[in-house]
Amino acid sequence: MSLEYFHVDVFSRTPYGGNSLPVFPDASGLTAEQMLRLTQELRHFEAIFLEPTHQANRVRARVFDAFEELPFAGHPVIGAGATLHATSGCAEPQTWQIELPGKVVSVTTEQAEYGFTGWLDQGTPDFLGMVTERDLFARTFDLRSDDLHPDLPLEIVSTGLRYLILPVKEGALEGARIRNDITDLLHRVNAQFAVLFDAATLEIRHWNNDGLIEDIATGSAAGTIGAYCLKHGLVQGSELFILNQGRFTGRPSTLRVQPVGTHHIVQSVKVGGDVVLIGRGTLQVVP
Template identity: 40%
Template sequence: MSIPYYHVDVFSGKPLSGNGLTVFTEARRFTDRFMQRITQEMRQFESIFLQRLGDFEFKARVFTCEEELDFAGHPILGAAGVVHDIYFADRQICEWQFQLNKKAVWVHTKKEKDQYTSVMDQGMPEFGYVLSEQETLGLLPMMNLEMEDLYPGLMPCVVSTGLPYLILPLHANGIKAKIKVEDISSTLEKFGAKFTGTLEIPTLGIRTWDNAGKVEDIATGSLAGPCGALLVKYGFKKVNERFLLNQGANIGRPSELYITIKATETSFWDVWVGGGVCKVGHGFLEPDLIMPYGD
C-alpha cells in the first residue's frame, strides 16, 4: 500500500512562499530511523508524521534532517491545515489536538477561499537565563554582532514555549547576523537553550538557523511565540493585541507569523501563533521500493 504525503507552505497567503513542509498522515508503523531517513529525502526543514487517535486528535512526531524535535511550530500548523482538508473539508472551522513527545497542543483551523488559517495555543512561556554583560560580549562575535546592535537596556535571554531559544533582542543590523562558529550548540547548552534567534524590535523581524549556521529557517513558529512573549514582557506589545512578526524575506521566502499573547482565567499569558497554510501538492511513496533501505 502506497504511503501518502502532502506538501504545504506555512505562514504564507500564497504557494511558493512561507515555509515548506511535508506531512505524512499514516505513520503508525514507521520506525524512528525510517522517519529520519524520509525527512532527509524530502529535504524540507522539517517533516511531520501523524497517527490518528480520534476524529480530531493525532499523535505527532517532528523531524529535521538532523534529529527529532519535541516541539516545532510550523509543522503542527501545517499538519492541522492538511487534516482539515482531508477529513473535514466541508467544515469551515475545526479544532485539533496534537500529542507531541512532551506536551499536547491545541490548534484551531479555518477554511478560507484558497487556503487554511491555523492558530496554535503554545501555552505559557517560560523565561529562563538572562546573559550577563560579560557573557553577552563573548556571544556576540559568534553571531557577527556588536553591543551597539542590541536594543538598549536588554540582554540576550532564553525563552521557551516548548523549544528553548536564546533570543538576541536587537535595535538594528539584524540582517548581518549569522553564526560564525562551526557549531554553537555547546555555547547554547550552557545557557539552557537549544537554538538561537534574533528579534529586531523596531522592524519585528526574526531570524534563526541550524546550530552549524549552514541553513537559515524561513518561518519558525517555535521562535515566534517566545519573541512575542518577550515583546509583551518588556512593554513593546500589549496583552490580547494581535501583531505580526516577519521572517524569510531576506532569503526569498517572505513569511508572516501572527502572534497574540492572551490573558486567561488560569494563566496570565497564553501564547497563540498562527498563519496561512497553502496547498502545494501531494504524492505517494512506494514502500516496496524504500522500506528495505529505510532502516
C-alpha cells in the same frame, strides 16, 4: 508498503512562499529511524508524521528535522492541522488536538480563499533566565556588542523549545551570520537554539546551530518572541502583532502572534498563519 504525504507551505498565502513542509497523515508503524530517513530524503526544513487515534480530531505527532526528532515545532503543527482539515471534508472551522512527545497542543483551522488559516496555542511560556554575556553572543553572530538593543535583555524563553532571544538594533539583522557551530555555547546557558529579534521592525532571523541553513519561518521561536514582547512591555495582553521572517532566504513570511496575560504573568501565546496546499504524493518505497 506505500506512504501518502502532502506538501504544504506555511505562513504564506502564496504557493511556493513561506516555509514548506511534508505532512504524513498516517505514519502508523514507522520507526524514528525511518521518519528521520524520510525527512532527510525530502529535504524540507522539517517533516511531521501523524498517527490517528480513536478520538475525533485528535492525532499523535512526531516532528523531525534533518538531524533529529524535535519535541515541539510551530510550522509543522500548523501545517498538519491544515492538512487534516483539507482531508476531513469539513467546511466549518475545526480544532485539532496534537499529541507531541512532550505536550499536547491545540490548533484551530479555518478554510480561506487561498487555502487555510491556522492558530496554534503554544500554552504557558517558561522564562528560564537572563544571559549577561552580551559581547560573547554578539560575536557569535558576527555582530558588535553595540548592535544589540541597549534596553532589552538577552533572555531564554521556551514554549516547548528553549530559545535564547537576542534583541538587536534596527538594521543589525542584515549583517548577522553564524560562522561556527554554537550548540555547545548555547548548552552552557541552558538554551537549545537562538533567535535574533529586531523589535523596531518586528523581524527575526534563526539558523540551524551550525549556521549552514537559515530557517524561513519559525513558529516555535515566534511563540517565545510573543511571550518576551508581553513581558517587557513591547505589546499589551491579547494584542495581535505581525512578525516577519524569511526575507533573507527569498521567501518572506508572515507570522501572527498573540500573547495573552499581563507584563507580570504571561498566560499563553498563540501563533497563527496561512497555509497553502501545494500537492500530494505517494512514496512507493519506505526505508
